[in-house]
Amino acid sequence: MSMLVSLIAVFGLVAVSYMMELVGLHTVLGIIIPYTAVLVFLGGFTYRIIDWARSPVPFKIPTTCGQQESLSWIKHNKLESPSTTGQVMARMFLEVFFFRSLFRNTKTDATEGPRLLYTSDKFLWLGGIVFHWTFLVIVLRHFRLFVEPVPGFVHLLESVDGFIQLTLPTFYMTDMVIVLVVTYLFIRRVVIPQVKYISLAADFFPLLLILAIALTGILMRYILKVNIVGVKELVHGLFALSPVIPDNLGSTAYIFYIHLFLVSSLLVYFPFSKLMHMGGVFMSPTRNLPNDSRKHRHINPWNDPNIKPHSYEAYEDDFRKVMKSVGLPLEKDVDGEEEGEK
Amino acid sequence: MGDSQKLLGFMGQNASALKKLWYESVLATYPPETAQLLRSKKDQFSNPVGYTLKTMIEEVVEGFLAEAEVQELAAAFHPLIRIKAVQGFSPAEAVSSVLKLKHAVRELLAAKASSGSGSDVLEELDPVIDELMCSCFNLYVDCRQKLSEIKEEELKRNFYMLLKKADLVEDKNTG
Amino acid sequence: MVKTPKPKELTENLLEKPNLLRGDQPKQSWMETPVEFKPGTYCHAAKPKVLEGLGFPNPREWQPGDDDWQLPDGWEETILKGFQERLKKFRSFKLYMDICVRCGACADKCHFFLGSGDPKNMPVLRAELVRSIYRGEFKTAGKILGSIAGGRKMTIGVLKEWFMYFHQCTQCRRCSVFCPYGIDTAEITMMAREMMSLVGANINWIMEPVSNCNRTGNHLGLQPHAFVSSIRSLCEDIEEITGVSIDVPFNKKGAEILFITPSADAFAMPGIYTMMGYLLLFKHIGLDYTMSTYASEGGNFGSFTNNETMKMLNAKMYAEAKRLGVKWILGGECGHMWRVVHQYMDTMNGPADFLELPKSPITGTVFSNAASTKMVHIAEFTADLIKHGKLKLDPSRNDHWHTTWHDSCNTARGMGLLEEPRYVLQNVVNKFHEMPENTIREQTFCCGSGTGLNTDEFMEVRMKGGLPRANAVKYVMEKHDVNLLSCVCAIDRATLSSLVQYWVPGMEVSGLHELVGNALVFEGEKWPRAMDLREDEPYDYEEPEEEPEAEAPAEATEEGGEGDV
Structure with a gap:
C-alpha cells in the first residue's frame, strides 16, 4: 500500500512536469520552480536545524561503546568512548563518513553455526555507504554545470568516475552504481519481512524519487542526448541570478525539464522528511557528546532547583x-x- | 529403537529434504518478520532461537539415523520446548514441533507415493512420535512449574535477611 | 492410510487459538494489531496508595488486563501536552522522532525481540509506536494523510500498546550502539514512561520502591534499625567465617568517605555476599568511611519513572554527603545507579563544591575522571588498590569458582566501565573465561529485567528477554566449565540468578566484591577455614597432597594443615 502510494506519487511528478513542458510552461519549470525549491530547501533545512537546536540537551548521554577514561594505566578507548572534543570529532567523522555504527553489524556473522541463506547486515552497510558516496560524487560532478570556470575537483572526479570509457559522452560509473544501489535498497525493503513491516510511504518515496532522478539523468545524457550547451546556459543563468530560458535544448528538452522538476521535488521534500538525518546525525546527543560527565559538569537549562529530597x-x-x-x-x-x- | 528399517531407510534417503521441510514448518509458527530473522542470522549468539531450532532439527534427524534411544531424541527437543514454554505458546502449540516432524515425513511420503512403503514407515514412526510428544509435554509442564518455583525462590532471595531474622529460612541457603 | 486429511490442516485446526506470536494475518500492519494482556506478560499496576503518597496523578485500583483503565476525562490531551513539552525539553527525543530512516539495523539487536520474536519488540518499531503519534498529532502530513504518512491518533489502544512495549524495554541501549545516528530507544522509553505516568499508567514494582526510597531510604521500605541490624548480622557472619571482626560506621560525621550501594546488597541473596566483600575490603585497608541509613539506597527507580523523581531520589546522596561532611563518595556495584551517577547526578544535583577531589587515602591516586561529581566506582577504587599492591590476595581461595564476566548494560553503554572490573576479577580468581565477543562489553546482552521490570509476576517475559544472555552463559558453561557469572549490578545479581535457574541450571551468580572478599588474606584470620562467604562452598583441603605449588602465592604454605570441613 505505502509502496504503491509512493510509486504513484513519483509517476505523478513525472507526468505533471511532462505536461507542463508540453504546454510550454518553460519559465515555470526552468526558473520559478527551481528557485522556489532551492529557497524551500535552504529555508526548511535551516529551520529544522534551528528547531532541533532550540530543544536543549538536558543531560550528557553519550552511548559509550568502549572503555572510559579512568585510571591512567587502563587503556582508554578514545574513539568509542571519547572524553575530549577532539576525540568526539574523530568519532563523529568516522560515524558520518564511514557509518561506523552500522559497520558494527558485520562482526556478528563471524562465528560458526549452521550455514544458512545470506547475511543482510553486511549489505546494509555496504549499500548505505555506496549509495551516499555515489550520491555525493554525482552532486559534486554537477558543479560543472553550476559555475564557471569548472572547479578543479570536478575534473578529478570526472576522470576517476569516467575511467571506463564505454560510451560517448564518457560513461560515469556512478550513474550505473546509483541505479543498482537504490534498486538494492528498494528491493531490500520489499523482500526482507521485518524491514517491509516497518517501512512507510516515507521510506519508499525518497528511494523511488532518487531512482527516477537518476534514470531521467541517464536518459538525458546517454540516450535522448539533450543539448548540453543549452542546459549549461540555463543552469549557469540560475546560479548567476540572471535566469534565461535557452531555446537550443533540442527536441528532447522535456527529459531535462522532468529531471529538473524531480530534483526540485527532492529539494522541497527534503527538509520535511527523514532525509533530514543528514543534518540530524551531527546533533545526536548519544554520539556528539564526550564521555566526561563526571569530570565536567553539564548544565541543564531547565533544571528545577525546587526539587528537593525528602530531608534528613x-x-x-x-x-x-x-x-x-x-x-x-x-x-x-x-x-x-x-x-x-x- | 528396535526394528525400524523402513523408517531408517526412508530418512536416510530424504534427510536433507526432511530437515528443510520440518524446519520451515516450525518457523511458520512465528510471524514472517520474525521467521526471516530466525532464518537469516546464523550466529549462535545473536540468534539464539533460530540456532536452537536448527540444532534441534539436526540432532533429531541425525539421532534417528544413528538409531538413538527415544530419550536421547527427546533430549534434543528440550531446548526448543524450554524456549516455547515462555514465549506465550500453549502446550499444544509448543509440542506441535514434534507433530510437525510427522507431518513433514508424511508430506515427503506423499510426494514419493510411488514407493508404496509409506504405511510401513509411518507405522514405525508413530510410536516414536507418541513418546516424543509425551516427553515434550512433560517438559513443558516442568518448565511452567519451574517458573513458579523460580518466582518463589526469587522472593525468598530478595527478602533473605528479613526472613532469616524471622527464622523463616534456613541459615545456610544454597543460592 | 490412503486418504488422511492433509497433515498441515490437522495442526492448523489444533492450534486455532489466535496468538500474538503466530503469523495469522501477515497482511495486517502493525498499527492494526492490538495488544493482548495475558498473565505473565505485564507488571501489576501501581497501587493507589503509593501514587497518592507521591502525588502522582490518577491513583485508582486497576490492572492492565482491565478493559476500562479508568483514565480521567481528556487524558489524551494530557498526554499530547506532555508530549509537546518533552519535545521542547529534550533534543534527543525531538531528534529521534524525526531522523530515523527505518533501515532496520537495530531490529535484531534487542534481547526482547530475539527472545520473544514479537515484531513490536524491534527497537525501530517500539519507537514507531510513539513516532506514529508524533506524526499523526503534530505533523501536517500525518494529520491529513493519516496512516499513509505513518501517523495515527492517540487512543486507548495506543496507550495500552505503549504500556506493554515500553515495559518490555530495559533501556539497555544495545540498539543505540548499532544505530547509524545513535538513536537510543532508552530515551524514547523514558519519555513514553513519563507520559504514561501523567495519566496514572504506572507499574507498582517501580512506584512502590520509589515511594519507599523517598521516605525510608531504601526499596523495601525498611526502617533504619532494620538496615543497621541487617548489616550487623552480616558482620557476625563474616566473623564466624573468617575470624575478622568488623564494626561498620553508620551516619558518622567527619568520615572521609561516604559509601553508598544498592540496598539489595544489605538484604538480598546473593547481594549480601557482595556487601560482605565490601566490608572486608574496607577493613583490610583500614578505610575511614561511613554508610548512611538515610541515603541507604544507591539504586534509583525514579529513573524508570520520570526525571523529576530521579532527581528527587538522587538528591539524597549529595545532601547526606554534605550533612556528614565527608570528602567524597564511593559507590557500590549497581548498574542503573551508575547510569544516574555518571550521566545525570552532577547535572541534576550538583555542583558538589562542598566535596573534595576524590583521592584514594591508601594509594594517593587522584580520580580526576570524577573531578566534578566527586563519586568513584568501587571497581575503579579496588583496581587502583590492586595495581598498587595494597591488597593481600589469594586467588586460589576462589578456585571452586570458574568465572565469566557479565557487563551490565548501564555500566557498559552508559559509562564505559569495562576493564576495571575485569582487572579486579582476574586478580582475585584463577579461572576466568569471557563469553563470546558479540555478547559482552558494549555488545553485552541485558539480563532482561532491568528498569524496574524485575518483578515476579513478569517472570515469563523476563525469561524471554534474558534468553540471549543466558544462551551465551550456557555456552561458556558447556565449553569451559564456567560455574559463576559475576557482575557489578544489583538487579543483575537478583535477576540473573532466576534467569540461569531456568536456562542454565547449575550456574551461580555473584558480585565482583564477593570474590574480592573471598580472596582477601587477613592477619590473624581464622585459617584454615572451611567455607567461603557463602558458607556452603567448602574448600577442598584434600588437594594439597599433590603439591600446591601451582600458582598459589606465598601464604599457600598455611594451607598445609588438613582442614576440617
Whole structure:
C-alpha cells in the first residue's frame, strides 16, 4: 500500500512536469520552480536545524561503546568512548563518513553455526555507504554545470568516475552504481519481512524519487542526448541570478525539464522528511557528546532547583526512636519517652 | 529403537529434504518478520532461537539415523520446548514441533507415493512420535512449574535477611 | 492410510487459538494489531496508595488486563501536552522522532525481540509506536494523510500498546550502539514512561520502591534499625567465617568517605555476599568511611519513572554527603545507579563544591575522571588498590569458582566501565573465561529485567528477554566449565540468578566484591577455614597432597594443615 502510494506519487511528478513542458510552461519549470525549491530547501533545512537546536540537551548521554577514561594505566578507548572534543570529532567523522555504527553489524556473522541463506547486515552497510558516496560524487560532478570556470575537483572526479570509457559522452560509473544501489535498497525493503513491516510511504518515496532522478539523468545524457550547451546556459543563468530560458535544448528538452522538476521535488521534500538525518546525525546527543560527565559538569537549562529530597530532618523525625535504639547518632536528640515534637 | 528399517531407510534417503521441510514448518509458527530473522542470522549468539531450532532439527534427524534411544531424541527437543514454554505458546502449540516432524515425513511420503512403503514407515514412526510428544509435554509442564518455583525462590532471595531474622529460612541457603 | 486429511490442516485446526506470536494475518500492519494482556506478560499496576503518597496523578485500583483503565476525562490531551513539552525539553527525543530512516539495523539487536520474536519488540518499531503519534498529532502530513504518512491518533489502544512495549524495554541501549545516528530507544522509553505516568499508567514494582526510597531510604521500605541490624548480622557472619571482626560506621560525621550501594546488597541473596566483600575490603585497608541509613539506597527507580523523581531520589546522596561532611563518595556495584551517577547526578544535583577531589587515602591516586561529581566506582577504587599492591590476595581461595564476566548494560553503554572490573576479577580468581565477543562489553546482552521490570509476576517475559544472555552463559558453561557469572549490578545479581535457574541450571551468580572478599588474606584470620562467604562452598583441603605449588602465592604454605570441613 505505502509502496504503491509512493510509486504513484513519483509517476505523478513525472507526468505533471511532462505536461507542463508540453504546454510550454518553460519559465515555470526552468526558473520559478527551481528557485522556489532551492529557497524551500535552504529555508526548511535551516529551520529544522534551528528547531532541533532550540530543544536543549538536558543531560550528557553519550552511548559509550568502549572503555572510559579512568585510571591512567587502563587503556582508554578514545574513539568509542571519547572524553575530549577532539576525540568526539574523530568519532563523529568516522560515524558520518564511514557509518561506523552500522559497520558494527558485520562482526556478528563471524562465528560458526549452521550455514544458512545470506547475511543482510553486511549489505546494509555496504549499500548505505555506496549509495551516499555515489550520491555525493554525482552532486559534486554537477558543479560543472553550476559555475564557471569548472572547479578543479570536478575534473578529478570526472576522470576517476569516467575511467571506463564505454560510451560517448564518457560513461560515469556512478550513474550505473546509483541505479543498482537504490534498486538494492528498494528491493531490500520489499523482500526482507521485518524491514517491509516497518517501512512507510516515507521510506519508499525518497528511494523511488532518487531512482527516477537518476534514470531521467541517464536518459538525458546517454540516450535522448539533450543539448548540453543549452542546459549549461540555463543552469549557469540560475546560479548567476540572471535566469534565461535557452531555446537550443533540442527536441528532447522535456527529459531535462522532468529531471529538473524531480530534483526540485527532492529539494522541497527534503527538509520535511527523514532525509533530514543528514543534518540530524551531527546533533545526536548519544554520539556528539564526550564521555566526561563526571569530570565536567553539564548544565541543564531547565533544571528545577525546587526539587528537593525528602530531608534528613524529616527522616530523623520519622525514625528517631528506632534510630536511637540501634545507637545511630542523631542531629536532635529528644529526651522524653515519646517524641517531643513533630 | 528396535526394528525400524523402513523408517531408517526412508530418512536416510530424504534427510536433507526432511530437515528443510520440518524446519520451515516450525518457523511458520512465528510471524514472517520474525521467521526471516530466525532464518537469516546464523550466529549462535545473536540468534539464539533460530540456532536452537536448527540444532534441534539436526540432532533429531541425525539421532534417528544413528538409531538413538527415544530419550536421547527427546533430549534434543528440550531446548526448543524450554524456549516455547515462555514465549506465550500453549502446550499444544509448543509440542506441535514434534507433530510437525510427522507431518513433514508424511508430506515427503506423499510426494514419493510411488514407493508404496509409506504405511510401513509411518507405522514405525508413530510410536516414536507418541513418546516424543509425551516427553515434550512433560517438559513443558516442568518448565511452567519451574517458573513458579523460580518466582518463589526469587522472593525468598530478595527478602533473605528479613526472613532469616524471622527464622523463616534456613541459615545456610544454597543460592 | 490412503486418504488422511492433509497433515498441515490437522495442526492448523489444533492450534486455532489466535496468538500474538503466530503469523495469522501477515497482511495486517502493525498499527492494526492490538495488544493482548495475558498473565505473565505485564507488571501489576501501581497501587493507589503509593501514587497518592507521591502525588502522582490518577491513583485508582486497576490492572492492565482491565478493559476500562479508568483514565480521567481528556487524558489524551494530557498526554499530547506532555508530549509537546518533552519535545521542547529534550533534543534527543525531538531528534529521534524525526531522523530515523527505518533501515532496520537495530531490529535484531534487542534481547526482547530475539527472545520473544514479537515484531513490536524491534527497537525501530517500539519507537514507531510513539513516532506514529508524533506524526499523526503534530505533523501536517500525518494529520491529513493519516496512516499513509505513518501517523495515527492517540487512543486507548495506543496507550495500552505503549504500556506493554515500553515495559518490555530495559533501556539497555544495545540498539543505540548499532544505530547509524545513535538513536537510543532508552530515551524514547523514558519519555513514553513519563507520559504514561501523567495519566496514572504506572507499574507498582517501580512506584512502590520509589515511594519507599523517598521516605525510608531504601526499596523495601525498611526502617533504619532494620538496615543497621541487617548489616550487623552480616558482620557476625563474616566473623564466624573468617575470624575478622568488623564494626561498620553508620551516619558518622567527619568520615572521609561516604559509601553508598544498592540496598539489595544489605538484604538480598546473593547481594549480601557482595556487601560482605565490601566490608572486608574496607577493613583490610583500614578505610575511614561511613554508610548512611538515610541515603541507604544507591539504586534509583525514579529513573524508570520520570526525571523529576530521579532527581528527587538522587538528591539524597549529595545532601547526606554534605550533612556528614565527608570528602567524597564511593559507590557500590549497581548498574542503573551508575547510569544516574555518571550521566545525570552532577547535572541534576550538583555542583558538589562542598566535596573534595576524590583521592584514594591508601594509594594517593587522584580520580580526576570524577573531578566534578566527586563519586568513584568501587571497581575503579579496588583496581587502583590492586595495581598498587595494597591488597593481600589469594586467588586460589576462589578456585571452586570458574568465572565469566557479565557487563551490565548501564555500566557498559552508559559509562564505559569495562576493564576495571575485569582487572579486579582476574586478580582475585584463577579461572576466568569471557563469553563470546558479540555478547559482552558494549555488545553485552541485558539480563532482561532491568528498569524496574524485575518483578515476579513478569517472570515469563523476563525469561524471554534474558534468553540471549543466558544462551551465551550456557555456552561458556558447556565449553569451559564456567560455574559463576559475576557482575557489578544489583538487579543483575537478583535477576540473573532466576534467569540461569531456568536456562542454565547449575550456574551461580555473584558480585565482583564477593570474590574480592573471598580472596582477601587477613592477619590473624581464622585459617584454615572451611567455607567461603557463602558458607556452603567448602574448600577442598584434600588437594594439597599433590603439591600446591601451582600458582598459589606465598601464604599457600598455611594451607598445609588438613582442614576440617
